Amino acid sequence: MIEVKKLNKSYGKSKVLTDIDLNIEENKIYGLLGRNGVGKTTLLNLISGQTLKDSGEINLDGEEIFENSHAMGDICLIKDFPESIKERKVKDVLAMASIIYKNWDEEYKDYLIKEFNLNTKKKLMKLSTGNKTIVGLIIGFASRARITMFDEPTLGLDAAMRYKFYQLLLEDYEKNPRTIIISTHLIDEVANMFEEVIILNNEKVALKDEVSKLKEKSYFLSGRKDVIDQVTDNKKVIHKEEFGSTNIVGIYGDFTEEEFKYIRNNNIEISNIPLQKLFIYLTENMIKEENSNGFN
Amino acid sequence: MDSIKRIFKFQNRDLKKSIGVFWGIILIVNLLSSILSISYNSNIIYGLNSKGGEAISFIGANMMSIFIFIIIYGIIMYYEDFALALSFGVTRKDFYRSAIVNNMLVAIIFGIIQGGLHLIEGYFFKTSGYKLMTEFGIFNTSTDNILFIILSLSVFFLALLSISNLLGVLQYRFGYKLWIGVGVVFLLVLNSTGVSFSIKTIKMLSNMYLWFYSVFNAGSVFILEVILAAICYSIGYFFIRKASIKK
Numbered sequence: 001m002i003e004v005k006k007l008n009k010s011y012g013k014s015k016v017l018t019d020i021d022l023n024i025e026e027n028k029i030y031g032l033l034g035r036n037g038v039g040k041t042t043l044l045n046l047i048s049g050q051t052l053k054d055s056g057e058i059n060l061d062g063e064e065i066f067e068n069s070h071a072m073g074d075i076c077l078i079k080d081f082p083e084s085i086k087e088r089k090v091k092d093v094l095a096m097a098s099i100i101y102k103n104w105d106e107e108y109k110d111y112l113i114k115e116f117n118l119n120t121k122k123k124l125m126k127l128s129t130g131n132k133t134i135v136g137l138i139i140g141f142a143s144r145a146r147i148t149m150f151d152e153p154t155l156g157l158d159a160a161m162r163y164k165f166y167q168l169l170l171e172d173y174e175k176n177p178r179t180i181i182i183s184t185h186l187i188d189e190v191a192n193m194f195e196e197v198i199i200l201n202n203e204k205v206a207l208k209d210e211v212s213k214l215k216e217k218s219y220f221l222s223g224r225k226d227v228i229d230q231v232t233d234n235k236k237v238i239h240k241e242e243f244g245s246t247n248i249v250g251i252y253g254d255f256t257e258e259e260f261k262y263i264r265n266n267n268i269e270i271s272n273i274p275l276q277k278l279f280i281y282l283t284e285n286m287i288k289e290e291n292s293n294g295f296n
Numbered sequence: 297m298d299s300i301k302r303i304f305k306f307q308n309r310d311l312k313k314s315i316g317v318f319w320g321i322i323l324i325v326n327l328l329s330s331i332l333s334i335s336y337n338s339n340i341i342y343g344l345n346s347k348g349g350e351a352i353s354f355i356g357a358n359m360m361s362i363f364i365f366i367i368i369y370g371i372i373m374y375y376e377d378f379a380l381a382l383s384f385g386v387t388r389k390d391f392y393r394s395a396i397v398n399n400m401l402v403a404i405i406f407g408i409i410q411g412g413l414h415l416i417e418g419y420f421f422k423t424s425g426y427k428l429m430t431e432f433g434i435f436n437t438s439t440d441n442i443l444f445i446i447l448s449l450s451v452f453f454l455a456l457l458s459i460s461n462l463l464g465v466l467q468y469r470f471g472y473k474l475w476i477g478v479g480v481v482f483l484l485v486l487n488s489t490g491v492s493f494s495i496k497t498i499k500m501l502s503n504m505y506l507w508f509y510s511v512f513n514a515g516s517v518f519i520l521e522v523i524l525a526a527i528c529y530s531i532g533y534f535f536i537r538k539a540s541i542k543k
Contacts, residue, residue: 052540
């Protein structure tokens with residue numbers, strides 16, 4: 001569906017994205033992860049045509065998306081509102097969104113306003129950060145855009161509202177499947193919603209894989225240091241904790257049957273790394289090692 | 297086509313309200329100034345004076361307010377609407393096309409209202425005892441018919457709107473730097489030509505404007521205004537076609 005080829009973007013002398021290649025498939029929930037300033041928002045801005053690329057291609061169904069009305073009609077990016085429109089009332093912003101988005105669902109918008117208990121008569125600037133975020137979420141949901149992207153969708157939301165958002169997102173996704181890309185720092189809360197993750201690091205896509213596959217090749221090993229070292233020597237160690245002679249090691253990679261046998265025979269405890277921890281370890285490691293060999 | 301229609305609707309959502317409020321205020325001011333000047337035979341004339349003040353036009357004085365409205369209108373269109381439209385995924389090209397159609401619509405509406413008011417003023421003055429100012433450079437309310445007056449005004453407003461549209465685009469692209477640039481150029485021009493900014497300078501500019509209209513006939517003025525609009529819209533598109541969204 002969306003195909004990004006050799007995408008480059010820099011701001012002045014500072015390079016943000018270099019030779020990005022990426023494929024986004026139809027009807028999947030993607031997590032876009034990475035450290036601050038790694039280029040997540042820039043990538044979303046480029047996909048939605050809001051920022052100009054330096055070079056490369058971004059195609060939707062084979063058509064270049066930049067300045068393409070047909071393609072842009074299928075894309076909705078939700079992020080912080082421009083400063084210049086914060087004098088506008090919420091109901092006006094929602095009305096304007098309803099004019100622009102071709103698949104706008106007015107009934108669903110009304111339902112969401114009630115659900116989030118939003119006062120639409122207030123000006124955007126008079127709303128709390130959380131309520132401003134809610135206005136964006138309502139637009140994102142009600143737009144019914146084929147590709148809906150949320151940049152930090154839980155900014156300023158309390159735990160109850162965040163839970164409501166995740167619940168609504170999954171409910172709506174089930175009824176109206178579409179491609180959703182979520183860029184967030186609250187990995188632990190959303191990790192289980194993602195079907196695939198894209199991790200940006202050092203101007204590039206450092207990792208793009210299905211969550212189920214990631215789970216399959218990430219392990220915690222716990223046991224005596226000297227025993228564990230035998231099986232982790234040629235593996236990607238993404239986490240290490242030492243408690244006296246006992247080590248807990250996080251591994252990202254596949255084990256052979258022989259290695260599994262060795263683990264069992266030497267009383268090494270093995271378990272899958274919880275997703276939120278896995279993403280944190282992966283991003284931390286990428287920073288440390290600059291990951292020139294990649295995790296792919 | 298469907299996307300253009302939606303953007304046009306988006307852009308014109310507040311048009312009725314802003315035009316209604318503006319002309320509502322202008323009509324009240326026109327009415328009050330006419331009443332004050334005529335009923336109380338005031339020495340102070342709240343309108344546009346011809347040389348020596350023997351002829352006046354209350355409606356002619358609307359031009360300055362219209363000028364200010366149009367300049368603000370162009371800047372707001374990009375400062376607010378363009379930023380929002382871009383964040384909703386509207387293409388720059390579609391927005392710009394729609395902005396030109398919107399400008400044409402505004403020019404025609406303003407032309408009809410201002411032209412209509414000139415007509416009403418003509419009837420009103422017959423009973424007032426004042427001499428009506430009829431010569432406005434691009435048209436004459438005593439010799440030209442109403443359609444010509446409306447057309448003259450509409451084309452004139454379109455030329456103004458194209459300048460304001462360009463200002464809006466430049467303001468969006470360069471922000472405060474635009475106004476610093478304008479200030480620097482202004483000072484450089486004043487210093488290099490040795491012309492000080494005074495009432496004399498304004499009069500000189502005003503005389504240049506009148507000379508311009510005395511040299512060209514109405515047809516040439518139309519063409520020049522249309523050419524000016526085309527140039528301004530072309531330059532504007534050059535700058536907006538690669539504009540990125542701003543925070």
